[in-house]
């Protein structure tokens with residue numbers, strides 16, 4: 429049986445991997461987070477990988493506070509770039525493969541059609557820059573690495589936009605939500621399953637290294653997303669469309685970050701649900 433190390437296991441995606449792992453019993457799993465395995469500590473990663481004979485590392489650990497990163501860049505780069513390099517170097521030294529998660533924020537948002545893996549990157553924030561640097565370092569030090577960029581992640585675990593909209597919608601009569609940022613929500617449960625399908629594919633055939641894009645299907649603005657969340661959760665609150673300039677944040681976000689998912693679908697035979705279908709599954713779990 430092959431062994432999978434999952435880092436950042438208390439986060440949204442890591443928690444969903446714990447659930448999804450039950451559907452992939454061909455692997456043994458080692459779930460860790462900063463308290464049990466700090467990915468900034470290369471020696472600790474090395475010891476863990478050797479002791480537990482790790483074959484795959486799925487890296488869900490990250491610095492994800494996008495706005496805070498603008499004034500906390502040192503720690504952000506330490507986790508999103510340097511620690512990813514640590515994982516890649518240890519994996520290479522012991523013949524393991526890495527499945528790493530990155531972000532749509534590596535793009536500047538000026539496209540008019542969904543971003544492919546070949547499109548030019550140009551991050552607009554410290555977080556986006558640090559995630560891009562992590563991708564580049566991983567590819568430099570590890571030949572067996574699949575990098576999956578995703579967008580607008582939410583889950584029934586941890587804090588996220590879906591839970592915030594339900595909470596605020598129940599507290600207030602009306603709410604302004606940005607309508608000029610367009611992308612696709614991603615249910616972390618779907619992404620978790622896709623990541624394990626990549627590992628299963630690697631076991632049966634080979635790990636096809638490279639960059640992949642994964643989100644749910646479809647397109648919406650944060651405003652549309654919020655409206656749909658409220659409808660599905662039976663929250664009665666007026667949602668008003670506002671512009672990005674009406675809601676200034678320290679970090680700039682891309683205006684358009686829809687991802688083209690053709691490569692991940694054709695390479696690994698992964699079927700992707702529409703975002704509304706997955707949102708309704710998540711909302712059902714919350715009640």
Ligand SMILES: NC(=O)c1ccc[n+]([C@@H]2O[C@H](COP(=O)([O-])OP(=O)(O)OC[C@H]3O[C@@H](n4cnc5c(N)ncnc54)[C@H](OP(=O)(O)O)[C@@H]3O)[C@@H](O)[C@H]2O)c1
Nearest residue numbers: 436438439440441461462466467489490492531578580581
């Ligand atoms: N959230 C989104 O909307 C979004 C969008 C696109 C891409 N992504 C990417 O998707 C991946 C998963 O995101 P997520 O939303 O699941 O993140 P998350 O909920 O913030 O979880 C990240 C986990 O990593 C842990 N961690 C931080 N530093 C660590 C360290 N040095 N060693 C070990 N663990 C550490 C965190 O612990 P603490 O909480 O204690 O720091 C947390 O449990 C990330 O790579 C993220 O960049 C996320």
